[in-house]
Amino acid sequence: MSTRIAPIPKHRFHEPKKNLPTIRPRTLSPEDRFTRAFVRAYAEQATSLHRRSPKTSLAFTLEIPVNGYGITDLLAIAWAGIDGESFPTAFAFAKVAKPTCRAFEMKLANWQKALAQASRYRNFAHQTIVVLPPKTCENAMRAMDTFKLVQVGLWSFDPKSNHIRAIFTPRVHTPRSSRYWLQSIEKSAAAPNSALPISGRG
Secondary structure, three states, X not given: OEEOOOOOOOOOOOOHHHOOOOOOHHHOOHHHHHHHHHHHHHHHHHHHHOOOOOOOEEEEEEXXXXXXXXXXXXXXXXXXXXXXXXXXXXXXXXXXXXXXXXXXXXXXOOHHHHHHHHHHHHHOOOEEEEEEOHHHHHHHHHHHHHHHHHOOEEEEEEOOOOEEEEEEOOOOOOOOOHHHHXXXXXXXXXXXXXXXXXXXXX
C-alpha cells in the first residue's frame, strides 16, 4: 500500500515519519502525542490491518470538522486504481475513485466519550474506530456488545511498542449521508499540502 499523508500546515514531506507537526513535544498535549504516534504506526501497518481491502493509496488528515458531527481526530481516506491521475473537484474524485473514509477517535481515558463521538462519524465515514491505550482499552472491552451494536470499532495502541491491536473492526458500511461523506473529502482536500489527487475544491 502506498501511503500519502495530508499534513498539518507548513509540512514539506509526505514520508510518514517526517509528516507530523514541527512543534516541540512540550507544546503538545498527551492526547496529541498519542494521536501523532498512532498516525505513524498506522501508516506502516495499514496493509496488515486491512488485508482484504483492495485500496492501494492512503491519505491522512488530522482534525477534520464535519457539520453537526464533531471533529474527527484522524480521517484516513483510501482509494485505488488512479495512480498519477488528478481530479478537478472532490466530487469527481469520489465518483471515480470511490474512496473509503475511516474516522478515528482517540482518547487516553474516557472511552465512553470516545464511543459517543465516534458513533456520530458513521454519518460520513465507512468505518469509525475508537483508539485507546491498552489499559483503557481493557475497561472498554467490557462494553464490547455496545461497540458491536453501534458498529464502532475498538483498537488499542501502545506508543512504546508501536503496536496496534485491532480488537473489533466493523464492516465497511455506506455512510449514512453521501452529502457529508463528500464534505469530509472536500475538507481533507482543502487542507494545506493535501495528499489527495484533487486539484481544485468543491
